[in-house]
Amino acid sequence: MAKTKKYSIKTTDKKTLEKWYRLLTVGRAIDEKAPNYLKQAIGWSYHAPYAGHDGIQLAIGQVFEKGKDHLFPYYRDMMTAFSAGLTAEELILNGISKDTDPASGGRHMSNHFAKPEWNIHNVSSCTGNHTQQAAGVGRAMKYYNGEGVIISSQGESSVSEGYVYEAINGASREEVPVIFVFQDNGYGIAVPKEDQTANRKVADNFRGFKNLKIIHCNGKDVFDSMNAMREAKEWALENQQPVIVHANCVRIHSHSNSDRHELYRDENERNYVKEYDPIAKYRRMLLRYERFTEKDLEKIEEEAKKIVKDAHKKALKAPDPKPDSIFDYVSPEPYKASKYPDGTHNDSGNKRKLIEALNETLKAEFKANPDTFLYGQDVAHKDKGGIFNVSKGLQQEFGKERVFNGPIAEDYITGTANGMSRFDEKIRVVIEGAEFADYFWPAMEQLVDSTHDYWRSNGKFVPNVTIRLASGGYIGGGLYHSQNIEGALSTLPGLRIVYPSFADDAAGLLRTSMRSRGMTMFMEPKALYNDPKAATPIPDDFEVPFGKARIRREGEDVTIVTYGNTTHMSLDAAEKLQDELDMSVEVIDIRSLIPLDTDTIIESVKKTNKVLVVHEDKVFSGFGAEIAAQISDAAFEYLDGPVMRVGSTFTPVGFNRILEKAILPDTDKIYASLKKLAEY
Incomplete structure (x- = not known):
């Protein structure tokens, strides 16, 4: 982007000045009209007025180039979205949650403006978390030699969130072209910024960051804001480095229509901020420097009223979302395992360990799809590939740009994976979300956001990400090294969860995960990585479909439903019951928790009439509770x-092996329950 002379009231052409005034006037008219929709019970039940931010928001939208740049607006960015190209009608469609709202079809909160097909991204209500996604898009932009920049916008108070610091630190370290805009109006709802930040200007908290440029501007002034945003974009493009633009604004009204600022701002302050109204200032300048007459501006203002009136009428006539549409776009259709539709094979060939299955499948899929990436903590250093060496050799074979280490920041790893996949549908990202599943909790906010991206955007975007986690105990690891978390994860719609017990299923499920659209949580029972019990032959290009259980042992008298480490214990317990009581036990390895193969489970229960659900996680609120409930609902008769x-006790998993044994299930505990049920 070539450097250009600065904007000013004297030098800017009249056509541009008129366009800006029309945008500002129409936008403000909608901003002021929005609360009336709520009063009339038409909608817009959440509205965060942007009045006072007009200058910087106009500038963000004007420098944004659709299809080339990427824009992550926050909930106060109505003028940003309008300036970037959304129509007045589209703003109102979003506000009153119509089916034709381009952001989400009424699925997301009002005031969350987006148009994913233009790269104006649909972001979460969790303010500031999109900074990490923006950093991820920046990484992809740089890798694929894109010509644009990424603009991430937010209020100054949300910068207090830890993940914002991680995003800016990561963008600075990776040197990616992201512009972080802080719209500073002095308040986080009712909390003044002196309670938020050490420096009066929050951007100054980042002064020591390498490769980062910081620009301050008057966000109330159109020209200063335009010059700051153009300077930021030129810098980001030329240097391929991040920029912070700190825009000083005022908040003229309450935080939102559920807030009453007169409770914490006195009359003098409320009158003071009104005096700094950006539109009033711009209008005065247009007249003072004789760029327009009063009559000229009044004409534009009348045209603005008509634009808003027409947009209002059209939006009211738009269709509402249909109730039965709630099931659309929860999770995308996965890759179809056509070669092995039932996820089984003839067991011929040499046995491979589970860890070998994962490593070889990763390498095969990296060869098959050059747009595949893997990163995480400690996954790519010389001959080491993570704590357990699952990714050993990948960086040497596929290079540092496709296989690389991430910081010890689980939410940054997850958030930037989401961001990378936003750059292009063909991209597939595999991350080691944490070195142990127990350490994944800092990433939960990013995971939750990612799981409803597809639904929230009305099918316009889904993160294509596989998250690998070494899970479970039986290694003497104790707290943060031996817990199971899949029960909690299974409450999130939009997330697939798989948990293999054998090497072939590990290979087949990983291949299906990496080839599928959407989010898959790939749980790896680390105690089985090198265990001969889990070793199996693995056909080339083996595939296992999601939601298809595998009957590991046929039986007639009792059914065991299990997965992960306890599959092998269940098979041993079943063999023991056969030997001692001559009773046959059917063992179902579900492999896939979400989606769950309920049909196979119910058919087995109909045959055996008794069922034992076994897993390593806690019995109380573990995933087995859902399995048991579904059996009771569908097969009670x-x-x-x-x-x-059977599962763990309702305690953490202790470090001492004596404690671990008392807590975790084992073959003896499974056998005791199995025998009790068989004799019931």
Whole structure:
């Protein structure tokens, strides 16, 4: 982008000045009209007025180039979205949550403006988290030699969030072309900024960051804002480095229509901010420097009223969302495992360990799809590939740009994976979300946001990400090294969860995950990585479909439903019951928790009439509770005994091996429950 002379009231051409005034006038008219929709029970139940931010928001939208740049607006960015190209009608469609709202079809909160097909991204209500996604897009922009920049906008108070610091630190370290705009109006709802930040200007908190440029501007002034945003874009493009633009604004009204600022701002302050109204200032300048007459501006203002009136009429006539559409876009259709539609094979060939299955599948898929990336903590250093060496050798074979280490910041790893996949649908990202599943909790906010991206955007965007986590115990790891978290994760719609027990299923499920659109949580039972019990032959290009259980042992008298480490214990317990009581046990390895193969489970229960649900996680609120509930709902009439469960005690997993053994399930505990149920 070539450097250009600065904008000013004297030098800017009249056509541009008129366009800006029309945008500002129409936008403000909608901003002021929005609360009336709520009063009339038409909608717009959440509205955060932007009045006082007009200058910087106009500038953000004017420097944004659709299809080339990427824009992450926040909930106060109505003028930003309008200046970037959304129509007045589209703003109102979003406000009153119509089916034709381009951001989400009424699925997301009002005032969350977006148009994903233009790269104006649909972002979460969790303010500031999109900074990490913006950093991820920046990484992809740089890798693919894109010509644009990424603009991430937010209020100054949300910069207090830790993930914002991680995003800016990561963008600075990776040197990516992201512009972080802080719209500073002095308040985070009712909390003044002196309670938020050490420096009066929050951007100054980042003064020591390498490769980062900081620009301050008057966000109330159109010309200063335009010059700052153009300077930021030129810098980001030329240097391929991040920029912070700190815009000083005022908030003329309350935080939102559920806030009453007169409770914490006195009359003098409320009158003071009105005096600094950016539109009033711009209008005075247009007249003072004789660029327009009063009559000229009044004509534009009348045209603005008509634009808003027409947009209002059209938006009211737009269709509302249909109730049955709630099931659309929860999760995309996965890759179809056509070669092995039931996820089984003839077990011929040499056995491979589970860790070998994962490593070889990763390498095969990296060869098959050059737009595949892997990163995480400690996954790419010389001959090491993570704590357990699952990714060993990948960086040497596929290079540092496709396989690389991430910081010890689980939410940054997850958030930037989401961002990378926003750059192009063909991209597939595999991350080691944490070195142990127990450490994944800092990433939960980013995970939750990612799981409803597809639904929230009305099918316009889905992150294509596989998250690998080494899970479970039996290694003497104790707290943060031996817990199971899949029960909590299974409450998130939009997230697939798989949990293999054998090497072939690990290979097949990983391949299907990496080839599929959408989010997959790939849980790896680390105790089985090198265990001979989990080793199996693995056909080339083996595939396992989601939601297809595998019957590991046929039986007639009792059914065990299990997955992960306890699959092998269940098979041993079933063999023991056969030997001692001559009773046959059917063992179902579900492999896939979400989606769940309920049909296979119910058919087995109909045959055996008794069922034991076994898993490593806690019995209380573990995933087995959902399995048991579904069996009770769908097959109660076929049961000849209670649905029993075996799992961990309702305690953390202790470090001492004596404590671990007392807590975790084992073959003896499973056998005792199995025998009790068989004799019921």
